[in-house]
Amino acid sequence: MRLRVLPPTLREKRRYIFFKVIAEAPVEYSDLEAAVWNTMLDFLGEYGVSKTSVWLMKERWDIKEQTCIIKCNHLSVPAVIASLGLITRLGDTRVAIKILKVSGTIRGCTGR
Amino acid sequence: MYFDFHVHSAFSEGESSLREIAAQAKILGYHGICFAEYFKDKETMEKLKQELEQVEKEVKIKMFLGFEARNANELKRLVKLRRKYDVLLVRGGDLSINRLGVETPEVDILTHPELGRKDPGLNHVLVKEAAKNNVAIEINFRSIMLSTKSTRALVIKHMMENVKLCKKYKAPIITCSGAISHWQLRDPKVLISTAVMLGLELKQAKETVSSVPQKIIEQIKERSSGKWIMPGVKEL
Numbered sequence: 001m002r003l004r005v006l007p008p009t010l011r012e013k014r015r016y017i018f019f020k021v022i023a024e025a026p027v028e029y030s031d032l033e034a035a036v037w038n039t040m041l042d043f044l045g046e047y048g049v050s051k052t053s054v055w056l057m058k059e060r061w062d063i064k065e066q067t068c069i070i071k072c073n074h075l076s077v078p079a080v081i082a083s084l085g086l087i088t089r090l091g092d093t094r095v096a097i098k099i100l101k102v103s104g105t106i107r108g109c110t111g112r
Numbered sequence: 113m114y115f116d117f118h119v120h121s122a123f124s125e126g127e128s129s130l131r132e133i134a135a136q137a138k139i140l141g142y143h144g145i146c147f148a149e150y151f152k153d154k155e156t157m158e159k160l161k162q163e164l165e166q167v168e169k170e171v172k173i174k175m176f177l178g179f180e181a182r183n184a185n186e187l188k189r190l191v192k193l194r195r196k197y198d199v200l201l202v203r204g205g206d207l208s209i210n211r212l213g214v215e216t217p218e219v220d221i222l223t224h225p226e227l228g229r230k231d232p233g234l235n236h237v238l239v240k241e242a243a244k245n246n247v248a249i250e251i252n253f254r255s256i257m258l259s260t261k262s263t264r265a266l267v268i269k270h271m272m273e274n275v276k277l278c279k280k281y282k283a284p285i286i287t288c289s290g291a292i293s294h295w296q297l298r299d300p301k302v303l304i305s306t307a308v309m310l311g312l313e314l315k316q317a318k319e320t321v322s323s324v325p326q327k328i329i330e331q332i333k334e335r336s337s338g339k340w341i342m343p344g345v346k347e348l
Binding site: 022024042043077078079080081082084085086088094095096097098099 | 136139140141253256257260261264293295296297298299301302303304305306308309314
């Protein structure tokens with residue numbers, strides 16, 4: 001048996017943060033995923049991360065453009081962006097994260 | 113328009129060249145950056161000015177020359193040469209230099225007042241002075257980025273206390289990356305989000321990377337117009 005879907009007014013308001021990884025050399029998704037989770041857990045703690053409802057969307061990782069989308073709730077956008085800014089390395093590669101867009105829909109982020 | 117007013121190049125403690133930093137800043141969406149170097153002599157300053165002009169034309173991003181005073185003697189020398197460069201920063205951390213920084217009207221920015229301290233480095237008296245003399249108190253992102261665990265928690269706590277005081281006494285706050293390499297430069301939205309997390313409203317946080325630096329730029333223009341004599345005094 002599946003749970004009934006919550007009505008829109010009771011659903012969490014999502015935000016999608018579209019970002020680009022600027023790095024010395026192309027990076028792998030696995031390195032990005034590990035860095036995002038480690039940095040967020042370090043900076044916000046387990047309780048803090050639980051309140052952000054954060055999720056890194058693997059299917060939105062563009063290896064060619066080095067862009068990805070991270071999902072969170074509307075109240076924790078500053079916390080998630082600040083955490084992304086704390087990522088200094090992916091593996092051995094030095095990186096900087098550029099925030100391209102914050103939107104309520106995936107289409108709004110990517111324009112596709 | 114976003115600006116980062118505290119970046120070190122290879123001229124002082126930095127690792128990257130002016131060109132590398134300028135190019136990265138442009139990619140990240142900045143309209144201008146200020147290089148905060150340590151003062152050596154007038155010749156080096158002129159050389160640095162020429163190189164800045166050259167890179168500014170190549171990369172097409174506004175570049176400003178700033179000097180960061182590390183002690184009282186350096187500050188005295190830099191105040192005397194105030195017309196010859198754009199931004200005067202004071203490296204905070206020590207209580208006496210924090211006090212000197214906020215009491216000197218020629219100073220634009222007091223950088224990381226909480227650096228290496230067990231207290232925030234500022235109190236209500238110093239923040240009132242900063243508001244009076246229009247000295248911006250810096251939120252340094254590198255202090256947060258490069259510290260870990262309990263040190264990071266302490267740094268953030270001190271920054272929050274400083275932000276609270278600045279809000280109360282209406283002292284200007286500026287958010288900078290404090291980068292010493294072009295890989296330490298951060299997206300302006302990251303700096304805004306950090307300022308929000310430290311207790312500022314979104315509008316105020318945006319002002320720390322846009323309108324506060326723009327006010328400093330207006331002062332630079334006024335100073336270079338030739339009518340400026342000293343803070344608060346100009347020819348009509």
